[in-house]
Amino acid sequence: MSETTELAAGAAKLDAADELAAVRGKFVLDEVVYLDGNSLGALPAAVPGRVEDVVRRQWGELRIRSWDESGWWTAPERIGDRIAPLVGAARGQIVVGDSTSVNVFKALVGAVRLAQRAGGGRDEILVDATTFPTDGYIAESAARMTGCTLRPLEPAEVPGALSGRTAAVLLNHVDYRTGRLHDLPGLTAAVHAAGAPVVWDLCHSAGALPVGLDEHGVDLAVGCTYKYLNGGPGSPAYLYVRADLQDRFDSPLPGWNSHAEPFGMRSAYEPASGALRGRVGTPDILSMLALEAALDVWDGVTVEAVRAKSLALTDFFLECVRAYVPAGRVQSLTPAAHAERGSQVALRCEDAGDVMKRLIERGVVGDFRHPDVLRFGFTPLYVGFGDVERAARVLAETLAG
Numbered sequence: 088m089s090e091t092t093e094l095a096a097g098a099a100k101l102d103a104a105d106e107l108a109a110v111r112g113k114f115v116l117d118e119v120v121y122l123d124g125n126s127l128g129a130l131p132a133a134v135p136g137r138v139e140d141v142v143r144r145q146w147g148e149l150r151i152r153s154w155d156e157s158g159w160w161t162a163p164e165r166i167g168d169r170i171a172p173l174v175g176a177a178r179g180q181i182v183v184g185d186s187t188s189v190n191v192f193k194a195l196v197g198a199v200r201l202a203q204r205a206g207g208g209r210d211e212i213l214v215d216a217t218t219f220p221t222d223g224y225i226a227e228s229a230a231r232m233t234g235c236t237l238r239p240l241e242p243a244e245v246p247g248a249l250s251g252r253t254a255a256v257l258l259n260h261v262d263y264r265t266g267r268l269h270d271l272p273g274l275t276a277a278v279h280a281a282g283a284p285v286v287w288d289l290c291h292s293a294g295a296l297p298v299g300l301d302e303h304g305v306d307l308a309v310g311c312t313y314k315y316l317n318g319g320p321g322s323p324a325y326l327y328v329r330a331d332l333q334d335r336f337d338s339p340l341p342g343w344n345s346h347a348e349p350f351g352m353r354s355a356y357e358p359a360s361g362a363l364r365g366r367v368g369t370p371d372i373l374s375m376l377a378l379e380a381a382l383d384v385w386d387g388v389t390v391e392a393v394r395a396k397s398l399a400l401t402d403f404f405l406e407c408v409r410a411y412v413p414a415g416r417v418q419s420l421t422p423a424a425h426a427e428r429g430s431q432v433a434l435r436c437e438d439a440g441d442v443m444k445r446l447i448e449r450g451v452v453g454d455f456r457h458p459d460v461l462r463f464g465f466t467p468l469y470v471g472f473g474d475v476e477r478a479a480r481v482l483a484e485t486l487a488g
């Protein structure tokens with residue numbers, strides 16, 4: 088048997104044994120191999136019908152009554168509770184709304200305020216130097232606003248840089264370029280030992296692997312819902328504030344939606360208690376309820392099963408790439424160790440921009456990250472092992488031709 092036939096046969100066996108295989112039927116997909124769910128998740132099939140109901144009946148017929156009767160007003164906390172088990176959080180700690188960027192701002196300034204109010208003259212924010220740019224920009228502004236200096240450094244350097252000056256630390260659970268999974272339990276414990284709070288950005292981990300927010304005592308966390316949670320383009324993000332910190336959480340964006348009595352229309356702000364203290368203004372109901380419908384695909388699915396399949400998919404992809412692509416043509420930036428790998432594979436390739444264009448023309452969709460990275464995201468809910476084998480084969484043919 089040729090190597091190709093062998094790997095294709097292996098893929099068929101793995102697909103036949105895949106306990107998540109049936110979940111793919113809950114998505115709108117075609118013959119394209121879609122490996123860009125770490126940028127924009129595919130459309131769950133139930134979403135269009137639900138959105139149509141929200142628009143035609145809830146908005147079109149019930150109009151303003153829907154704020155109560157259709158549960159619009161409480162949607163940010165209700166959907167937060169739906170996301171909670173996916174990131175290892177008990178109910179009442181997550182609120183959905185605004186973009187990730189805005190929530191990074193709320194969480195980071197809120198974290199610095201927590202630390203500074205506890206005393207001790209803390210005036211330094213540590214930030215992941217390899218972060219998605221928005222976190223870095225916001226951290227720089229948060230530092231200016233709170234009288235802190237900002238120190239960008241690699242996540243692995245954080246433990247050695249912590250001190251009595253540390254006011255807060257902002258880290259990514261999974262690196263958006265390389266797919267490296269950082270040690271959330273270990274880094275959280277190290278930051279706590281220095282007496283500071285930590286904010287985790289979960290954009291590339293939520294829905295792809297266990298996070299364990301409560302188990303590891305994370306202080307604050309944010310994440311988007313349009314990647315592995317399939318909420319749709321620009322779907323609202325979420326903010327986690329650990330239950331015992333909520334009464335001290337002082338949001339830098341205190342809007343009327345987080346007022347203790349929002350319809351009291353008072354001139355003085357008095358924060359509500361609980362997770363809804365993270366709210367700002369009127370929620371984006373259409374996007375939010377599309378997200379709520381999208382989360383139905385998780386019914387009966389465990390994050391542990393997703394993680395097991397994710398590792399099997401990325402292992403198999405790396406195996407196929409090694410077998411099909413001439414040695415030295417691409418170089419994997421994604422750690423080989425499972426404990427350090429998210430749900431994506433990043434391959435360095437000299438002409439990556441052009442290669443990705445040609446891959447997309449041939450029905451294999453990943454993305455290109457400047458200057459030389461081919462990025463492939465593996466969403467275990469709808470990517471199969473046959474897809475993986477085909478992607479690697481088409482990649483090899485593209486690189487050869």
Ligand SMILES: Cc1ncc(COP(=O)(O)O)c(C=O)c1O
Binds near residue numbers: 291311
């Ligand atoms: C790690 C990370 N943080 C933040 C963001 C920005 O999110 P948003 O554009 O929704 O504010 C992204 C977007 O892809 C991201 O990957």
